[in-house]
Amino acid sequence: MISSKAQYKSKRQQKLEQRQSQSKSFTHSTQTPFRDAERNFKSRLPPPNFDNVIDFYNLDLSSDEIKSKIVKIELKVELGKDDDEEKENIFGDYNELKEEKEIIKGERRIAYVVKDLPGFIFIPNPFTPKAQKNIIKRCLKDFAKYPNKNNLDTHYVLPKEGLWNLHEKIINGELDKNDSRCVVPLKASVTGQNSLYEEEIDAKQEKTQKECPQKSLVEKEYQEKEEREEKGEPLPSSGVPILSPSELIKKLRWITLGYQYHWATKTYHLDKRLPFPKDIELLTTSVVKSINGIKFYTNETNENNDKQYFVNDYDHKKWKPEAGVVNYYQLKDNIMAHVDKSEINMEAPLISFSFGHTCIFLIGGPTRDIAPIALYLRSGDISIMCGPCRTNFHGVPRILEGTLPKYLEPNYDDDPEWKIYGDFMSSSRINVNVRQVF
Numbered sequence: 001m002i003s004s005k006a007q008y009k010s011k012r013q014q015k016l017e018q019r020q021s022q023s024k025s026f027t028h029s030t031q032t033p034f035r036d037a038e039r040n041f042k043s044r045l046p047p048p049n050f051d052n053v054i055d056f057y058n059l060d061l062s063s064d065e066i067k068s069k070i071v072k073i074e075l076k077v078e079l080g081k082d083d084d085e086e087k088e089n090i091f092g093d094y095n096e097l098k099e100e101k102e103i104i105k106g107e108r109r110i111a112y113v114v115k116d117l118p119g120f121i122f123i124p125n126p127f128t129p130k131a132q133k134n135i136i137k138r139c140l141k142d143f144a145k146y147p148n149k150n151n152l153d154t155h156y157v158l159p160k161e162g163l164w165n166l167h168e169k170i171i172n173g174e175l176d177k178n179d180s181r182c183v184v185p186l187k188a189s190v191t192g193q194n195s196l197y198e199e200e201i202d203a204k205q206e207k208t209q210k211e212c213p214q215k216s217l218v219e220k221e222y223q224e225k226e227e228r229e230e231k232g233e234p235l236p237s238s239g240v241p242i243l244s245p246s247e248l249i250k251k252l253r254w255i256t257l258g259y260q261y262h263w264a265t266k267t268y269h270l271d272k273r274l275p276f277p278k279d280i281e282l283l284t285t286s287v288v289k290s291i292n293g294i295k296f297y298t299n300e301t302n303e304n305n306d307k308q309y310f311v312n313d314y315d316h317k318k319w320k321p322e323a324g325v326v327n328y329y330q331l332k333d334n335i336m337a338h339v340d341k342s343e344i345n346m347e348a349p350l351i352s353f354s355f356g357h358t359c360i361f362l363i364g365g366p367t368r369d370i371a372p373i374a375l376y377l378r379s380g381d382i383s384i385m386c387g388p389c390r391t392n393f394h395g396v397p398r399i400l401e402g403t404l405p406k407y408l409e410p411n412y413d414d415d416p417e418w419k420i421y422g423d424f425m426s427s428s429r430i431n432v433n434v435r436q437v438f
């Protein structure tokens, strides 16, 4: 007897599939094309359709339609190449890059553009594994701590030394399990709500009072609470879980660099400007220099049927990286369609670096009604949005499991220091994106 596969599906599974297909047909008739694309890539069952995702590393395997849209261009200057030859290349040693050819497919002089997306530029990974690891370490150890703001600040009293540093101490057995730092206290406890850790806060308060008798911790927290209420920001909640630094580090979603961002009003705190990290500044300056003057023909024509071209004329001498966001994704995370338009200077490009697992990146047009293009962003890849593309909707609907490059795995080489970072990266993707505000 020939059996159909459906016969072996459990009732629960059949119901689930029925519900999903019903919600799909509803979606197609009522949702925007951007939302449709997001739903496709977020779907676990049935799995997404990856047919039209642009893979810049395997263009020869792409459909003719995709091939006809992509143009390979030469960057104006080699990335990381400085007039001062003695200076260490911020993308890593070029000889090392050549030796690692099998795992690093990018070169330092090429980029790709998409004809119907003028202003979007893709640079395949120009980094050595070592340079990538250095930036990942910076994102976890140095950037994810005070005074940079992050998503956990609202609810937790974060350690000044940084969550990552405490996590490292715990893993390395350097912290006694009774040490109070093994648990991150909730802010709600100091603003009068329930918490199991009030004793700890009391102890902290006593210490603060000794060090700074004029201002107790409670007073400071109340002041912060009032400020948050005035600005319409979320208040600390006692309903969030109480966790150790090692558990909480996996809940880190973003931090801000340079001008700190106020998410509730979508504006920058002009009074909270922190020095921008030099290494990230150097990376972006090199990228902006390399794309200054690139030109290509788009798919558009004018009324005389003349082919239109796009030229990126943003002068790299004007580039000032002033604000940045580091996004930390766990495998199930995503970022929905949005436009980054809080900057006063919308002429300057937005530069974005990917590290760790591969993601699906969607980039559309000025509204969600324009169907987005989907592409893979792998570790080390750089994407740039400038010109008309600077205000286009974009998002990350999916991180792809099992795509961490070998050289970022915890035990890939004999670097004992990397092990703990590699463990974190086994379920993560990190994105660093940088903007000029003025």
Ligand SMILES: O=C(O)CCC(=O)C(=O)O
Binding pocket: 325, 327, 335, 340, 352, 354, 361, 377, 394, 395, 396, 431, 433
């Ligand atoms: O993770 C990415 O590649 C994009 C992040 C992004 O769109 C954003 O932070 O605005």
